Amino acid sequence: MSLDSVANASPVSPVPSSAQPTDTAPTVTATIPTGKANPSHIRLTSHAGGFGALPIKWGAATASERGPIVGTTTKRAHRNVIGTHSGSYSIYRALAVAAGALSPQHKADLTNTAPTDVIGPYPQWSEPGKIVSLDPWGGLVADVFATELAAGYDIRPTIAVTKAHVILPEVIEALQTGRLKADGKFLTANGAALVTKAAIEPVWYLPEVARRFNCSETDLRRVLFEETGGMYPELVTRSDLEVFLPPIGGQTIYIFGNPRDLANTDVELTARIHDECNGSDVFGSDICTCRPYLTHAIEECIMGAQRGGVGLVAYSRKEGRALGEVTKFLVYNARKRQVGGDTADQYFARTECVAGVQDMRFQELMPDVFHWLGIKKIHRLVSMSNMKYDAITNSGIEVGVRVNIPDDLIPADARVEMDAKMAAGYFTPGVVPDAEELKKAKGRGLDL
Numbered sequence: 439m440s441l442d443s444v445a446n447a448s449p450v451s452p453v454p455s456s457a458q459p460t461d462t463a464p465t466v467t468a469t470i471p472t473g474k475a476n477p478s479h480i481r482l483t484s485h486a487g488g489f490g491a492l493p494i495k496w497g498a499a500t501a502s503e504r505g506p507i508v509g510t511t512t513k514r515a516h517r518n519v520i521g522t523h524s525g526s527y528s529i530y531r532a533l534a535v536a537a538g539a540l541s542p543q544h545k546a547d548l549t550n551t552a553p554t555d556v557i558g559p560y561p562q563w564s565e566p567g568k569i570v571s572l573d574p575w576g577g578l579v580a581d582v583f584a585t586e587l588a589a590g591y592d593i594r595p596t597i598a599v600t601k602a603h604v605i606l607p608e609v610i611e612a613l614q615t616g617r618l619k620a621d622g623k624f625l626t627a628n629g630a631a632l633v634t635k636a637a638i639e640p641v642w643y644l645p646e647v648a649r650r651f652n653c654s655e656t657d658l659r660r661v662l663f664e665e666t667g668g669m670y671p672e673l674v675t676r677s678d679l680e681v682f683l684p685p686i687g688g689q690t691i692y693i694f695g696n697p698r699d700l701a702n703t704d705v706e707l708t709a710r711i712h713d714e715c716n717g718s719d720v721f722g723s724d725i726c727t728c729r730p731y732l733t734h735a736i737e738e739c740i741m742g743a744q745r746g747g748v749g750l751v752a753y754s755r756k757e758g759r760a761l762g763e764v765t766k767f768l769v770y771n772a773r774k775r776q777v778g779g780d781t782a783d784q785y786f787a788r789t790e791c792v793a794g795v796q797d798m799r800f801q802e803l804m805p806d807v808f809h810w811l812g813i814k815k816i817h818r819l820v821s822m823s824n825m826k827y828d829a830i831t832n833s834g835i836e837v838g839v840r841v842n843i844p845d846d847l848i849p850a851d852a853r854v855e856m857d858a859k860m861a862a863g864y865f866t867p868g869v870v871p872d873a874e875e876l877k878k879a880k881g882r883g884l885d886l
């Protein structure tokens with residue numbers, strides 16, 4: 439494979455510009471037209487040459503043995519990963535620099551940003567292969583890497599933990615109809631649920647991510663490089679860099695009750711892992727059950743906390759089965775325009791026609807967040823997805839009962855999805871629809 443396209447075969451320029459970071463590492467450069475905030479040459483990342491980059495020993499028992507994740511672009515010689523912070527938002531940061539709105543040298547002032555609740559460390563943090571897609575120490579960097587920070591390393595948190603009041607119309611309605619009761623501790627009289635929440639950016643340890651997907655690390659690196667249009671040359675040129683900060687969405691967790699109880703198998707844990715569906719979650723679109731499932735899970739979590747347990751909703755940015763909204767909306771049209779109308783028996787086929795697969799969420803990495811929280815047992819899993827259930831139990835976490843969505847919370851237009859999923863083997867305590875039932879058109883037409 440040639441990297442000519444990356445370097446653009448341009449003449450190498452040794453002249454640094456004023457915007458050039460002040461590191462002393464030798465850099466390979468190539469001239470490009472100067473932009474507003476751009477240096478006059480590209481600093482390629484595809485060659486080793488950093489002085490002072492700290493080693494990462496993934497899965498080590500202590501933070502100091504593991505070493506910090508340094509993905510900053512302010513001091514390139516210190517970088518010990520591929521990619522940079524903030525997941526997909528790293529591109530907006532680049533835009534801000536390009537527009538001249540942000541100094542590329544800006545270093546975050548982390549005063550008073552420490553987590554409101556300390557998570558871990560837990561034994562799973564150093565169990566081989568348990569956590570491969572997030573940095574368990576990512577919320578504690580100001581504390582555990584204080585020495586390195588003082589020495590000038592720009593180490594940024596990849597996890598932030600805070601507290602919030604969550605106010606949802608469904609929860610207020612549940613209070614009004616008596617399904618939920620206010621206690622002033624977990625749920626206020628005006629319907630605010632008190633939560634601890636954490637935002638988590640993806641941090642991938644490539645050798646173990648490859649193992650989860652049953653491919654070689656070499657193949658994973660090559661395909662990530664090629665299928666992103668050659669976005670990160672180090673994937674194929676820097677096998678010494680084993681950690682990748684991918685430009686994808688991360689996840690947010692909401693904890694109802696004491697976060698420390700999550701790791702205590704004696705405390706009843708109600709949990710849902712929810713994959714993003716903007717159309718339903720935020721805008722109330724009725725073609726699927728996503729928001730009803732989410733708010734039902736939140737109700738279950740609140741009730742669980744009130745029973746002396748703890749609740750957890752883990753929300754992953756995997757819009758439209760990680761196919762994205764454009765693909766999702768194309769599939770909606772294909773479903774509703776097909777001969778015979780929107781039927782459950784064609785539900786998965788229509789997705790596969792457009793996307794090539796039924797689903798790209800691949801739950802293999804999902805249980806990592808549970809291991810980060812020290813979870814060993816989920817007493818009540820609010821989900822009908824076998825893929826999620828299998829991923830969780832295969833990762834060594836015990837699951838007690840599975841809780842599915844009550845029928846009266848399913849929107850009429852979402853019946854297609856529910857029947858298709860049940861027929862495909864998703865968990866249901868009810869009757870699985872037969873082939874005849876699946877052929878009946880149940881979805882609304884586009885003009886209705």
Ligand SMILES: [Zn+2]
Nearest residue numbers: 715718726728
């Ligand atoms: Zn949905």
